[in-house]
Amino acid sequence: MAGDNDQLDQDAIAAQWEASLGSEDPEEAAKSAAANELTETMAEQWAAMVEDGGRNFGNAKNGGERVLSQEEIDSLLGFSVGEINVDDSSGIRAIIDSAMVSYERLPMLEIVFDRLVRLMTTSLRNFTSDNVEVSLDRITSVRFGDYMNSIPLPAVLSVFKAEEWENFGLAMVDSSLIYSMIDVLLGGRRGQTSLRIEGRPYTTIETNLVKRLVEVVLADAEQAFRPLSPVSFSIDRLETNPRFAAITRPANAAILVRLRIDMEDRGGYIELLLPYATIEPIRNVLLQMFMGEKFGRDPIWESHLATEIAQAQIAVDAVLYEAEIPLKQLMTLKVGDTLPLDMRPDASVAVRCGSVTLTEGRMGRVGDRVAIRVSRHLRKPNTTFAMFERADEQTKMMEAQ
Numbered sequence: 001m002a003g004d005n006d007q008l009d010q011d012a013i014a015a016q017w018e019a020s021l022g023s024e025d026p027e028e029a030a031k032s033a034a035a036n037e038l039t040e041t042m043a044e045q046w047a048a049m050v051e052d053g054g055r056n057f058g059n060a061k062n063g064g065e066r067v068l069s070q071e072e073i074d075s076l077l078g079f080s081v082g083e084i085n086v087d088d089s090s091g092i093r094a095i096i097d098s099a100m101v102s103y104e105r106l107p108m109l110e111i112v113f114d115r116l117v118r119l120m121t122t123s124l125r126n127f128t129s130d131n132v133e134v135s136l137d138r139i140t141s142v143r144f145g146d147y148m149n150s151i152p153l154p155a156v157l158s159v160f161k162a163e164e165w166e167n168f169g170l171a172m173v174d175s176s177l178i179y180s181m182i183d184v185l186l187g188g189r190r191g192q193t194s195l196r197i198e199g200r201p202y203t204t205i206e207t208n209l210v211k212r213l214v215e216v217v218l219a220d221a222e223q224a225f226r227p228l229s230p231v232s233f234s235i236d237r238l239e240t241n242p243r244f245a246a247i248t249r250p251a252n253a254a255i256l257v258r259l260r261i262d263m264e265d266r267g268g269y270i271e272l273l274l275p276y277a278t279i280e281p282i283r284n285v286l287l288q289m290f291m292g293e294k295f296g297r298d299p300i301w302e303s304h305l306a307t308e309i310a311q312a313q314i315a316v317d318a319v320l321y322e323a324e325i326p327l328k329q330l331m332t333l334k335v336g337d338t339l340p341l342d343m344r345p346d347a348s349v350a351v352r353c354g355s356v357t358l359t360e361g362r363m364g365r366v367g368d369r370v371a372i373r374v375s376r377h378l379r380k381p382n383t384t385f386a387m388f389e390r391a392d393e394q395t396k397m398m399e400a401q
Helices: 002-022 026-059 070-077 091-098 108-128 144-149 175-185 204-225 280-286 299-310 327-331 385-400
Strands: 133-143 155-162 167-174 233-239 253-263 266-275 317-319 349-353 356-366 369-374
Touching: 108 133, 108 175, 108 204, 108 253, 108 280, 133 144, 144 253, 144 266, 155 175, 155 204, 167 175, 167 204, 175 204, 175 253, 175 266, 204 233, 204 266, 349 369
Parallel strands: none
Antiparallel strands: 133 253, 155 167, 155 233, 167 266, 253 266, 317 349, 349 356, 356 369
16 A cells, blocks of 8 residues: 555656646746756866865865965956056156155255264264264155064154245154164263163153254254245154144155264164145245355356346336225216316325335426426435445456456
């Protein structure tokens, strides 16, 4: 009986399948067949991946994960190394470099910092009572964010303010210079290399000594910039974390000056960073091309300028009378109307050049022309003609030599 029941159940199931297949829509059947083929294909791929993975896992130590190569990573990201290589002369590099203003375009900076080196050499010798040599390592243009990420820690970052320029700068003192300076100031023996202590913050004494060092450097920087533009540098704060010493946006360009300080077998670096926004007020002065401590006085050019100014043609107006009238009255003026002048016949006439009153005089007549007799001395200008004449004489003497 059991065998007959099983046979009946199988026959019933077969009849149901035949009925469902017979009533199935042909389009749905085609979709079902395609899905079955896709499922079989995915199953074969998964089986191949599992087989390869089993081999890799068998070869790996302790069942570690497979590490992708650089080519595989580039392939997954959708680019290759050959596609992103940028030549120095390519258009992309030119666009990137064009946004970075090179310090060579500010020729006066090199003169300023060369003067700073000479001043610092004398000041630090007095500050340490030791033989100190200061040298200018390099002047470069950097991005502020790139520089902050490249600062070797530990270091002390001093944020200072340029009062007249109304902006900030940054001074970085590296660890080797800090401990060398502390060793010298606190009576360390000569000929011994200072130890670099890691893993602890700077003490109050060390921080105060570094602050005094930065004050000496900033005082010399004031003297170095004084022939160009008087400026006062004052320390705003001292930081040891670059994240707290941000003075401009990371993408902004800045001038980086690296100074090497040597004290026999000890020493280190101090770096001054000035964003372009900070030196913008004196940009026109820094663009000048001249040398020397007087910062480029050119007597020949001054003489030519004085000559041209002396020969310049200017327009002079003789103002008889001025008055304010309502606009309504002005709009109603007609031919034949009379405007009364509130002045005496012997009143003075103002002689003006533009909006500047030069002198006064009285109106009269010379022949058939109206004339004005000057009755007051001319206003004395800040620059007299005698100064131009002296400059012309100096130029002639220089040309004769």
